[in-house]
Amino acid sequence: MITLTQQFTKPISKTSLQEVIRRDVALSQHTSFKVGGPADYFASPRSLDELRDVLAFAEAQGLSRIVLGNGTNSLFPDAGFRGVVIQLTRNFGTIRIDEDRLTAQAGASLGAAMGYLRVKGFYDFDGLVGIPASMGGALAMNAGIPEFSISERVRHVTVLAKDGVLLRLNQEECDYSYRRSIFQKRDWIIVGAEFQLGGERRFDSEALLQRRRDRQPIQSPSAGCIFKNPPNGPGAGKLIDLSGLKGLKCGGAMISPLHANFIVNTGEASAQDILQLIDFAKERVYKEFSVELQLEVAVVSNANLR
Known part of the structure; x- marks a missing residue:
């Protein structure tokens, strides 16, 4: 069952918004395609409270909003985006291992998480080597290769709903399939996840990376x-x-x-x-x-x- 973990009660801080929201930011500078016009508003919240403030701002102004991870799977129009683009990669990047569990915030780099795991003796994400995604983006699209997807290691994912409430979904509730998840259909923002470590499957990360170099225009x-x-x-x-x-x-x-x-x-x-x-x-x-x-x-x- 989807679990409610926290209720939003903090009032909007105008000072906070002025510090985290910029106007007319070129999206070509934030996407791997290097195309896209300006976003009317570009937000880089530093905390959950600031993220809630940004959502409340967008709601109050009647603005569309979209979350951008590393920008490696997005194509924005030349005219830009008439609303608020929210990027978590600057500040939501914490990665932590507790015994056989990995906890990662949505803005953390998938590659950084994999490297940290390997230092600690875990190889669960080696099949994802070379995928230039944030954890949030990888979870939303169920990133992977034919032999492995990130969803296989998910214990639960924490999201922020439009009303500021935090929800926690277990793996089944995420409704994962090939390059699909519930997060593509719901008005939620992924803020973090917990993964089960110690899987028996192993991948030759060097061979996978070389295959990408040989077959893809990286x-x-x-x-x-x-x-x-x-x-x-x-x-x-x-x-x-x-x-x-x-x-x-x-x-x-x-x-x-x-x-x-x-x-x-x-x-x-x-x-x-x-x-x-x-x-x-x-x-x-x-x-x-x-x-x-x-x-x-x-x-x-x-x-x-x-």
Whole structure:
């Protein structure tokens, strides 16, 4: 059962808001695609109370809001975002191990958590090596590889609801599946999680990292895999490749010649360039193979948010 852990009672602090919210911040500076116009408001809360203040501010002003992790799985429009972008990676980065439990805040780097675990003799996250996500982003999208997903080690996830209440969900309540979770459907902000350590599964992290270097354009600005792999048959990259689209360009965006499920910014791409390649790839794959590709990257618009 979802557990209520804390009620919001602290009044809004205007001084606090002035310290954590900035105006007209270029989202291209906060995403791995290096595209995206300005956010009307960009918040970097330093505590739960300040995060609650930010939510209350957005609610009072009637503003849309969105949480941004490391920005490695997001595509913002060229016009920017008409609302509040909340980023936790600057201040919510605590990682702690207690015996065989890992507790991590949402803003912690997945790579930093993996490195800390290895120092302590745990290798539970080695299958996630090279994924440039925050813990919150990884939990929301159920980051992983074909052989392993982060959800396998989850004990519970703590979220902040719109009304300022903290809730704790166990693994089953998170409703995890391939690149999906309840957090993609609910109006909650992940603030932290607890993981069970000591799993028997081991991965060769060096081999996995080398595989990424060999097969993925990790040196170019991108947002990782654009599409989820279909449940049956060839993967999304293979289908795009077989459709003859490797190397296809639109403005400054290009379908990677190295891995067709990656779109890279060659230097001067706009979000619209990337969206046009996404749409073209979807249409061509459907025409050639009758497979409807589903997005893995989060495409943000000003029309589909609260």
